[in-house]
Amino acid sequence: MPSLLFWIFAALMLIFGGAVVINRNPVASALSLVVSFLCLAALFVGLNAYLIAVLQVLVYAGAVMVLFLFIIMLLDLKGEVRRKFNTLAVGGGSLVTLIFVAQLWMVLRRFPEGAQPFPPMAKNVDDVREIGMKIFTSYNLPLQVVGVLVLVATIGVVVLSKRELR
């Protein structure tokens, strides 16, 4: 991936990811999350993972975020009213996050293998075919387990959404 495009999409993804946390209005948060996911899909394209990029756009930016927006509008959430600032929670959360980022930085600085450029790929890679072969041969059992999981989730959502829970 050209380096300029990588940095543009990475910066956009992080900015809109930060906007998810900072926005007070839940609808604005959800829309920022959509943009963040779209930029992430662009990064996947840069890594030659075309199937994953398409799935990211279809499933996350499409289905999941429509579900989020639907629920936010269904519950008719207004912008959050300001409450008293919980200093301990804010300080602790920021501290743990900063420690995590610092630790990541320290680890990456001592990882010279990762500083080399990506090796060149073979020409004409058919990644949908390769992933399909893997899913339907080596990962056939996990695929069926995930199918059952999705079925269970569907039934669970229907039960949870009934008027009165018993």
Next chain:
Amino acid sequence: MTPTLNDYILVSGLLFAIGFAGVLLRRNIIIIFMCLELMLNAANLSLVAFSRFNLDANGLPNYNAQVFVFFIITVAAAEVAVGLAIIVALYRARQTTHVEDISSLKF
């Protein structure tokens, strides 16, 4: 300067940190849930970056990681559906999405 594996891991780690900070700092349960999705996606990005970095003898990426990402996306979609149904049920019972108003289980 073309982006290296370290750049991808750094970006994915920063995205994870943003989601993590959101979970710790925000008090709206729906925003917390969105930040969880952000963290899942950060993990996906580093998986795909490692898959692209680790080519096999034919010059193909390691597709096991991409199959893993496929499963993560599937499970995350199911998780969002169930989680949002729980939030709607919670809102019906308590008329709030603020986590400090929902503290029955708090020790």
